[in-house]
Amino acid sequence: MNPCIFVTGGAGFIGSNFILNWLSTSSEKVLNFDLLTYAGNAQNLVSLEGDDRYTLVRGDLCDGDLLRELLQTHRPRAILHFAAESHVDRSITGPSAFIRTNIEGTFQLLEQARAYWDGLNAEDKQQFRFLHVSTDEVYGSLGPDDPAFSEETPYAPNSPYAASKAGSDHLARAWFHTYGMPVLTTNCSNNYGPYQFPEKLIPLMILNALEGKPLPVYGDGQNVRDWLYVTDHCDAIRVVLERGKLGETYNVGGNSERKNLDIVHQICDLLDELRPAATSRRELIRYVTDRPGHDRRYAINASKxxxxLGWSPTIQVEQGLRRTVEWYLAHMDWVESVRTGSYREWIEQNYGNRSIG
Incomplete structure (x- = not known):
């Protein structure tokens, strides 16, 4: 095998942050395999142009022939599987893409990885790893006083997105137990930070507030999430890849449970400080009809x-939100590059017909 890692979905939000994080401290090459759909943006990694450690290949996870060719050509020592359709609202209006990418794509990747792994010599076979990156949404919803999700929490997905990720988790587990493939799985809480596509809560609120547009908050805004700054997540993945026990699942959380409305208030206050306006951005908040099956609370117990493995988050949400707001303010050219017509149509489709309270 070459000193190389194979990253799927590396032009997406978490994947691109991981690659930048990886190459900031490692000389090991990265092959980035990404379909470059609406949420996969090659510009996230423009700083790596001309770097011989980095290669981008555009391709579909369901293309087994291409996956096989790339694995045989590049001979990676590890596969890190970030690629996924990941937006709950999109999964409600169009679940088929989530089934195709998250379940069929993961199956195809596992099969091609198994064939590649089976052909390695004994030493390389022992060193090889397949790390499957997943979400806490597979566990369902928590009540206000329920204990946080642990690795033993039963799966209870409530959205097509969560169900498709649960399916992919089960496939990864089965390939370890049935075939002995060296699989590791991580389930993370809500990520935020640089390069996040503007349909997600935090960047959507930042950009709408900057432009004086309404800030649509689902339901009563009391839904709780555990917020994980993306570079903390990247560090956790590196630790699991290096030292994780094969076949195990590791929950990755930010230890920062916050209500959605509180997050929106903090964003408004940060923008009022950094880009003062005539009135407080909090006045832009509008409560809109909740989405179907909206999980009330997520919380991660990352004690395992x-x-x-000795990992814990280093960035609390107040610090991380400031970093995130400052990043978007400094990278409005990136924002404009991802705001295609299809993105604007999606925002109108998702929020335009919701009643406002």
């Missing part, structure tokens, strides 16, 4: 990762 801390206890067994």
């Amino acid at each position: 990762l801390r206890r067994e």
Whole structure:
């Protein structure tokens, strides 16, 4: 095998942050395999142009022939599987893409990885890893006083997105138990930070507030999420890849449970500080009809990762939100590059017909 890692979905939000994080400290080459759909943006990695450690290949996870060719050509020592359709609202209006990418694509990748792994010599076979990146949404919803999700929490997905990711998790687990493939799985809480596509809560609120547009908050705004700054997540993945026990799942959380409305208030206050306006951005908040099956609370118990591998988050949400707002303010050219016509049509489709309270 070459000193190389194979990253799927590396032009997406978490994947691109991971590649930038990886190459900031490692000389090991990265092959980035991405379909470059609306949420995969090659510009996220423009700083790597001309860097011989980095290669981008555009392709579909369901294209087994291409996957096989790339694995045989590049001979990676590890596959890190970030690629996924990941937006809950999109999964409600168009679930078929989520089934295709998250389940069929993961199956195809696992099969091609298994064939590649089977053909390695004994030493390389022992060193090879397949790390499957997943979400806490597979566990369902928590009540206000329920204990946080642990690795033993039963799966109870409530959206087509969560169900498709749960399916992919089960496939990864089965390929370990049935075929002995060296699989690791991580389930993370809500990520935020640089390069996040503007349909997600935090960048949507930042950009709408900057432009004086309404800030659409689902329901009563009391839904709780555990917020994980993306570079903390990247560090956790590196630790699991290096030292994780094969076949195990590791929950990755930010130890920053916050209500959605509180996050929106903090964003408004940060923008009022950094880009003062005539009136407070909080006045732009509008409560809109909740989405179907909206999980009330997520919370991650990441004590296993801390206890067994020594990882814990370093960035609390107040610090991370400031970094994130400052990044978007400094990168409005990137924002404009991802705001295609299809993105604007999606925002209108999702929020335009919701009643406002």
